[in-house]
Structure formats: C-alpha cells, structure tokens
Amino acid sequence: MSATMKYEMMILLTEEFNDSELKTWAFNYAKALRKLSASEISVISRGKRDLAYTIKNQKRGNFIQINFSSIPQYLDEFTNNLKFDTNVLRFLILHKD
Secondary structure, three states, X not given: OOOOEEEEEEEEEEOOOOHHHHHHHHHHHHHHHHXXXXXXXXXXXXXXXXXXXXXXXXXXXXXXXXEEEEOHHHHHHHHHHHHOOOOEEEEEEEEEO
C-alpha cells in the first residue's frame, strides 16, 4: 500500500460566489477528499482578487487553498471532478515535503 503524502492545492473559482456559497463549495470538496481517504484537511479562503489576465472571460476570481494528506493514486479521481466543475477556472496541486 502506498504511503500518505502531503499536498497543497490552490483553486481559482469564478467570482460569482458570495461568502456562504464559497464555504459550501469548499466544504463539499473537502467531503469529497475525505471520501477518498484524505486526512488532515484544512481549507483556507485567500479572498477575491483581480487576475493578471482574463481566464474564461473572468477578470476576478476567488482563491481557495486546501491542504491535505492522501495516497497519490486517489488524486486522479479528485482532479477529474475539478476539471469538470464549471466554477473552477484553474487549479494546481503541489506535493509538500
């Protein structure tokens, strides 16, 4: 069985969310991570910011940071969920040492 690794994920969402909708969205993805056996999940809202260039006709976006520990093989399934979410403009997952 693979060892658990720590990850940091930054997600850029459309600016259409208010604070409660943003919390709900982040909580749902944290639950999805938990279903994939992730642990040590923390969600941090980095706020709404102007973008340096337009992405999918958006000039502003909400930044969400999620830190978690997971087995690497489960990341593919989770990233597929993010790819098909129309509210996600971009995302990046980094392995933390």
